[in-house]
Amino acid sequence: MSTVVKAGGAGADYLDERTGLSKFMKKNLGKIFPDHWSFMLGEIALYSFIVLLLTGVYLSLFFKPSMTEVVYNGSFQPLNGIKMSEAYASTIDISWDIRGGLLMRQIHHWAALLFVAAITVHLFRVFFTGAFRKPREMNWVIGVGLLTLGVLEGFAGYSLPDDLLSGTGLRIAQGITQSVPLVGTYAAMFLFGGEFPGDDFIPRLYIVHVLLIPGIILALITAHLMLVWYQKHTQYPGPGRTEDNVVGYRLFPVYTAKAGGFFFVVFGVTALLGAFVTINPVWMFGPYTPTQITAGSQPDWYIGWLDGALRLMPNWEITAFGYTISPNVFLPAAVIPGILFTALGLYPFIEQWVTGDKRHHNILDRPRNVPVRTALGATAISFYLILWIGGGNDIIAQSFDLSINAITWTLRAMLFVVPPLVFVVTRRVCLGLQRRDREKLLHGYETGTILRMPTGEYLELHAPISDTERAVLLGHEQYAPLALEAGPDDNGVEPKQGLSTRVRARLSRAYFGEQVPVPSDGELAEAEHHAHELAERQRRQIEG
Amino acid sequence: MSGQGHEIEPSEPAGAPSAHAPGLPPHQQRRADIDPIAARRAERQVALMFVGAALMVIAFVAAFVAWPSVYTTFTLPVLGTVSASNFFLGLTLGLSLFLIGAGAIHWAKKLMPDVEEVDERHPMRGTDEERAAAVAAFERGTAESGFVHRPLIRRTLLGAMALLPLPVVILLRDLGPLPRERLRSTLWSDGVRIVTDPALTPIKPSDIPYGGLVSCVPESLAEVEEEEGTLNARGKSPIVLVRLRPEEIRSQQGDDWDYEGILAYSKICTHVGCPTALYEQQTHHLLCPCHQSTFDLADGGNVVFGPAARSMPQLAITVDADGYLVARGDFDQPVGPSFWERG
Numbered sequence: 072m073s074t075v076v077k078a079g080g081a082g083a084d085y086l087d088e089r090t091g092l093s094k095f096m097k098k099n100l101g102k103i104f105p106d107h108w109s110f111m112l113g114e115i116a117l118y119s120f121i122v123l124l125l126t127g128v129y130l131s132l133f134f135k136p137s138m139t140e141v142v143y144n145g146s147f148q149p150l151n152g153i154k155m156s157e158a159y160a161s162t163i164d165i166s167w168d169i170r171g172g173l174l175m176r177q178i179h180h181w182a183a184l185l186f187v188a189a190i191t192v193h194l195f196r197v198f199f200t201g202a203f204r205k206p207r208e209m210n211w212v213i214g215v216g217l218l219t220l221g222v223l224e225g226f227a228g229y230s231l232p233d234d235l236l237s238g239t240g241l242r243i244a245q246g247i248t249q250s251v252p253l254v255g256t257y258a259a260m261f262l263f264g265g266e267f268p269g270d271d272f273i274p275r276l277y278i279v280h281v282l283l284i285p286g287i288i289l290a291l292i293t294a295h296l297m298l299v300w301y302q303k304h305t306q307y308p309g310p311g312r313t314e315d316n317v318v319g320y321r322l323f324p325v326y327t328a329k330a331g332g333f334f335f336v337v338f339g340v341t342a343l344l345g346a347f348v349t350i351n352p353v354w355m356f357g358p359y360t361p362t363q364i365t366a367g368s369q370p371d372w373y374i375g376w377l378d379g380a381l382r383l384m385p386n387w388e389i390t391a392f393g394y395t396i397s398p399n400v401f402l403p404a405a406v407i408p409g410i411l412f413t414a415l416g417l418y419p420f421i422e423q424w425v426t427g428d429k430r431h432h433n434i435l436d437r438p439r440n441v442p443v444r445t446a447l448g449a450t451a452i453s454f455y456l457i458l459w460i461g462g463g464n465d466i467i468a469q470s471f472d473l474s475i476n477a478i479t480w481t482l483r484a485m486l487f488v489v490p491p492l493v494f495v496v497t498r499r500v501c502l503g504l505q506r507r508d509r510e511k512l513l514h515g516y517e518t519g520t521i522l523r524m525p526t527g528e529y530l531e532l533h534a535p536i537s538d539t540e541r542a543v544l545l546g547h548e549q550y551a552p553l554a555l556e557a558g559p560d561d562n563g564v565e566p567k568q569g570l571s572t573r574v575r576a577r578l579s580r581a582y583f584g585e586q587v588p589v590p591s592d593g594e595l596a597e598a599e600h601h602a603h604e605l606a607e608r609q610r611r612q613i614e615g
Numbered sequence: 616m617s618g619q620g621h622e623i624e625p626s627e628p629a630g631a632p633s634a635h636a637p638g639l640p641p642h643q644q645r646r647a648d649i650d651p652i653a654a655r656r657a658e659r660q661v662a663l664m665f666v667g668a669a670l671m672v673i674a675f676v677a678a679f680v681a682w683p684s685v686y687t688t689f690t691l692p693v694l695g696t697v698s699a700s701n702f703f704l705g706l707t708l709g710l711s712l713f714l715i716g717a718g719a720i721h722w723a724k725k726l727m728p729d730v731e732e733v734d735e736r737h738p739m740r741g742t743d744e745e746r747a748a749a750v751a752a753f754e755r756g757t758a759e760s761g762f763v764h765r766p767l768i769r770r771t772l773l774g775a776m777a778l779l780p781l782p783v784v785i786l787l788r789d790l791g792p793l794p795r796e797r798l799r800s801t802l803w804s805d806g807v808r809i810v811t812d813p814a815l816t817p818i819k820p821s822d823i824p825y826g827g828l829v830s831c832v833p834e835s836l837a838e839v840e841e842e843e844g845t846l847n848a849r850g851k852s853p854i855v856l857v858r859l860r861p862e863e864i865r866s867q868q869g870d871d872w873d874y875e876g877i878l879a880y881s882k883i884c885t886h887v888g889c890p891t892a893l894y895e896q897q898t899h900h901l902l903c904p905c906h907q908s909t910f911d912l913a914d915g916g917n918v919v920f921g922p923a924a925r926s927m928p929q930l931a932i933t934v935d936a937d938g939y940l941v942a943r944g945d946f947d948q949p950v951g952p953s954f955w956e957r958g
Binding site: 102103138139140146147166167168169170171172173174177178206239242243245246247249250251252253254255256257259260261262263264265266267268269270271302303310311314315316317318319320321324325328329331332333334335336337338339340341342343344345346347359360361362363364365366367368378381382383384385386387388390393394395396397399400403431433464465475476479538539 | 638639640679682683684685686694698700701702703704705706708709710711712713714715716717718719720722723724727728729731732733734735736738739787790791792793794797798812813830832844845846847849850851853882883886887888889890891892893904905906907908918920921922923924925951952953954955956957958
């Protein structure tokens with residue numbers, strides 16, 4: 072036995088005597104996880120969070136969260152002698168006077184962009200495959216919470232250096248806070264310790280950014296992963312996959328190596344980005360001052376849609392009874408995101424109510440097989456994207472030499488026209504794909520080989536699909552729409568159908584009223600028989 | 616679901632997974648599974664990546680020492696001018712991490728088992744016995760505690776707990792002052808000189824050409840900032856001066872608030888408070904770069920486009936005895952974004 076194994080054994084023995092480690096290891100080292108590229112999206116989010124923690128701790132060793140005014144005197148010559156906050160000066164020091172400081176700042180920023188992006192795409196995957204269905208609704212809600220916190224945390228971090236760009240972002244955030252009816256003015260005064268910008272906000276934001284939000288994120292990630300662990304991962308339909316099993320590889324050694332290795336890959340890629348691609352060069356923006364601004368100022372990507380909503384909103388404001396309500400600010404910046412995130416969090420429960428389905432689901436849906444859900448998702452994404460494009464209307468106007476007014480009006484119109492169109496088109500595409508799946512199951516795939524019969528008849532040869540594909544195509548179940556009871560019962564009593572029942576039946580019909588049926592066993596057998604006959608006929612014809 | 620008969624019930628799914636679905640496909644052997652030479656090669660590839668990672672760590676240390684100043688730059692194609700220190704530290708750190716990861720994944724893919732295995736899932740729900748036992752344990756504890764049978768204890772406890780958030784709220788009171796009239800006044804008052812930003816030089820009407828736009832602040836700003844130690848005054852009081860020909864001025868917010876065609880408007884956008892900066896001479900439009908609210912300075916600062924609802928507040932100006940531009944008073948309304956009590 073090698074020394075390593077012996078030492079490891081001694082350590083394990085020590086722990087097992089005290090904690091019963093062996094029971095845990097016996098149960099979990101051989102745990103099976105399914106394999107699919109789309110399952111790595113959540114992993115990217117997790118790993119970029121770890122990168123953020125590591126680089127963030129490093130940055131906190133040097134960053135001074137203070138709005139006290141200092142005069143800069145350091146390596147970055149162009150700013151020498153200029154008055155600025157200590158927060159900004161220390162960020163410049165990190166960038167230009169501390170070896171590796173700039174690298175850590177850039178890795179931190181890239182990892183933050185990646186963190187929110189990975190959460191977003193992971194959310195798409197979970198949504199479109201129906202992974203949020205029972206028993207995983209709670210984990211969906213936790214995930215929506217993580218996305219919200221990720222965006223807030225990113226914005227907080229972006230705002231800390233107190234450069235001209237981030238200070239302008241804070242000014243906007245303060246203006247939005249002030250727009251909240253009834254309590255907005257007080258909320259803004261309390262947050263900023265008085266009027267904007269004051270000298271309290273950066274230190275306050277700092278503790279929110281380095282302790283409060285990351286602490287909550289860490290707790291939620293732990294709960295998120297424990298639930299995945301305990302409920303076991305979902306899997307795509309395929310050969311040998313059922314609702315009652317999970318097919319894949321063992322945690323140790325395969326996933327230890329793959330997932331562990333993937334962490335290093337994510338960290339490595341963010342480090343290379345930090346080396347090659349400048350991100351947030353705060354030294355070029357200058358220190359924040361409320362009198363200055365740069366044209367074409369843009370937030371980080373995940374704030375773009377909110378900025379776009381602010382830009383596209385018409386200028387409605389109401390003053391009545393001596394009070395002012397500003398829907399032009401409050402609606403796009405607080406109400407719309409509030410509604411969208413609430414709807415997102417509630418979606419699993421809404422769908423469950425429509426389907427009336429309380430069973431567990433461990434096999435994922437292929438998006439085409441639930442056309443209305445897929446169409447709803449695509450609709451929401453198109454709405455989000457139009458707002459996001461709106462956030463860059465000035466950049467578009469400048470790049471393409473277009474009128475900013477025309478772009479804004481076009482986007483306003485698109486916000487109402489495009490999402491419904493996307494819904495209709497996506498749903499039709501899904502149904503088309505379902506039809507093709509059915510064709511493939513019944514008649515095989517088109518080989519592209521055209522055969523001319525001695526009779527002059529042309530036939531295209533179809534070949535049966537592989538067993539694996541067959542398992543995938545057959546691996547989904549279809550709901551029938553919920554039906555309202557028709558007419559009075561035997562005793563002549565009209566069925567009592569409240570509004571909610573009728574709405575529910577209506578929604579259910581919208582969801583499942585039109586779908587292409589999966590071939591039944593009988594149809595499959597018949598098709599097989601038919602294929603045999605056809606092949607036999609072809610063989611006879613060819614042999615003459 | 617109540618199962619009352621009149622409720623709608625979910626029907627059974629129409630197409631449950633078919634009996635035609637096949638089981639696990641047979642395992643395909645990889646090269647490294649059957650060919651010892653291929654396995655050796657894969658082993659060497661993995662080891663090579665780990666060696667590369669180790670070398671990169673050493674190179675990282677070398678780069679740290681080699682460039683004591685982050686400010687030393689050099690020029691690269693595509694990337695342009697980069698900091699040598701940042702470039703090589705990032706390159707070596709990134710490659711070492713990447714190679715460790717790539718090596719581990721290659722190892723897993725080529726040499727570790729790739730035979731799929733099956734775990735059974737177990738229902739999340741406890742069995743009926745377990746549930747009954749859980750309920751019994753809970754009821755026993757509840758009964759023993761007397762939580763139900765001693766309402767006096769229960770109610771006083773709940774009452775005390777309900778009040779407990781109060782200190783939290785109270786403690787947050789001193790986070791900031793009450794708004795009062797703070798948002799309604801700026802540094803401007805009768806006779807305050809208008810000085811340029813950031814040079815702080817006083818301006819005579821003749822200093823401003825037709826069509827020109829000058830960013831200005833009150834002369835008292837520097838002193839107030841020194842005293843307060845914040846940029847609060849700067850957040851409210853900046854203005855822009857613009858000179859138009861008398862026939863170009865279509866309206867103002869007050870009679871003769873201009874001085875010889877020189878108009879003074881707040882610089883702080885009435886939408887969410889960004890400083891407006893982009894002035895178009897031909898149209899007299901002032902544009903806010905944040906959300907593109909556009910104000911017509913020749914027409915009383917009215918909004919001509921964008922999400923801002925209110926006109927830019929105008930400041931009445933004149934000249935003092937020395938011929939320098941001064942304010943005739945404060946703004947007649949709060950500047951900057953709207954708020955509930957604004958009215």
